[in-house]
Amino acid sequence: MAGFALFFVLPVIWLLLAPSKTADQVVHDWPLSFGSFSQIGHAWSHLIAFQNHALLRWMRNSAIYSGGSLVLTLATSVPAGYALALTRFRGRTTLLVVTLISMIMPSATLVLPIFLEMNQFHLIGTVWSVILPFSFYPFGVYLVYIYFATSLPREIIAAARIDGCTEWQVFTRIALPLARPVVGLVAFFSFVGNWNNFFLPYLVLPNSDQFPVQVGLNQLLSSTPSFNPVAGAGLNITIPELALAIIVAILPVLVLFLFSQRALVSGMLAGSTKG
């Protein structure tokens, strides 16, 4: 058990310590030693200098892509999941089955076809070529669907209709206020998945200025002397800088993981813990 835990934890600890050391110390000191705080500052200034603040641009891009698609995902998946769970309409079962199948299929299966589609419609290199495909989130629809289907009795909806509520009022006044937990869950999974996504932006964004941070990390990797002696020669991007870049890149997701663990775990097993 303890050995197993080491396997999971040691790389994280190493990663957090590496930026505090010089490239030389990383190789020669004990791998889990701490260097100095001032060294973190040096690594940071080297990193920021890379392509004139590229890291900050990449972080901003990631925020725009993940944030923009998060808004669109919530705006589309919450009403859709609600309607699938609590109303009946022609095509409902088909829509549910297609949703299930597309949520089980790995998202990577559709990346190349989506690239070909974007290319056909000349959307390559635009912000929308990332945000729109990211916004399509069948798993979110399924989560909302299962949440409303199990926790909002249809009798309440029926009573509201009898009292003269329009369908829109039923949704905004009764369903939405109850949906907060599942909205948080969908938001978490969507944001984390899109923030960490590499494949799609790698294909549809040709320009370094548009990269999200994940694709930017790939560029940093190919600019590090340790991994690319030719292109990386003369650059200040060594192991401590790269480690610091990784930490910065995953920081938003890591913070979410730390603070939402309890809610998340109960959410992941929402159905099974209720019974």
Added chain:
Amino acid sequence: MTLVALDPATSAVASRPSRRGAKPRWEGGIASYLFVAGYTVLLAAFGIFPTGYALYLAFTNDRGQFVGFNQFSKVAGDYRFLPAFENIAVYLILWLVMLVVMTVLTAVALRSWVRPGLSSLLRFLYYLPGALAGVASVLVWLFMLDPSVSPAGPLLRAIGQDSFAATLNPSHLPIILFLIAFWTGAGGWIVVMYGALNNISEDVLEAARMDGAGRWKTAWHIQIPMIRKWITYMSILAFAAGTQLFVEPQLLQTASLGRVSPTWSPNQLAYVYAFQQGDFNGAAAISIFLLVLGLVCAGVLVARSDLFKLEEQ
């Protein structure tokens, strides 16, 4: 790994008998269509259309003429096609066997043999690397596999891996990819399995104890069979995701300075077709092979398991 199913066996508790006779058949009326409209547009644009367009490309040539299965036979005959599928097959066997054995054993051990407080801390520690999924995990493991900087350096040297070049030998790729996938993905599954084990009622376990079953027997004959559907679910999802490898071998290829093949996985081969050979029809044909694999997995799960709740009975 962001996919999680919700247990229908328990969610069915909340479902009520339908009252179709007493209510209008189409509750919600026209508003229902407006509620699903936005999502349906996205589904059509980024689910159905790209699939259809890839099919169209895979059955035509660059002048738009119908060519039957020629694109498929062309890519299948490519000398890089079979090796790419063999590579992921080796990786998948290793990954699936280890994933099932380790997550189930760990979850059982956490549930039955470890104090609750410690167990919750351990689950959190296993789960944490999930935050580094994607590029970050590969970069971290590049360092872990470099004996000169890795905390496991002595271990790597002990098994004869003296340098980064030695560890990143192309023949080690399935193991390296397995380590990365396990590091980022296993924790989430341990949490899911643990949750499933928690759902087994104390009475059942108590009865087993009364009958004289030890921990091992209880685990083997009671706990593991009772979470079998979750194990199936995990295996199918992990298999489907494993066939789609792209980021990890792509980055390892960069870091290995070209020693690892740029067409190690099928998705990488499709990428090379599209971006280096400019052959979109061939790339689409490879995507269709992968799409069919994914569809089969999804179809089996939806049709064969009772994990998903489609209708209230």
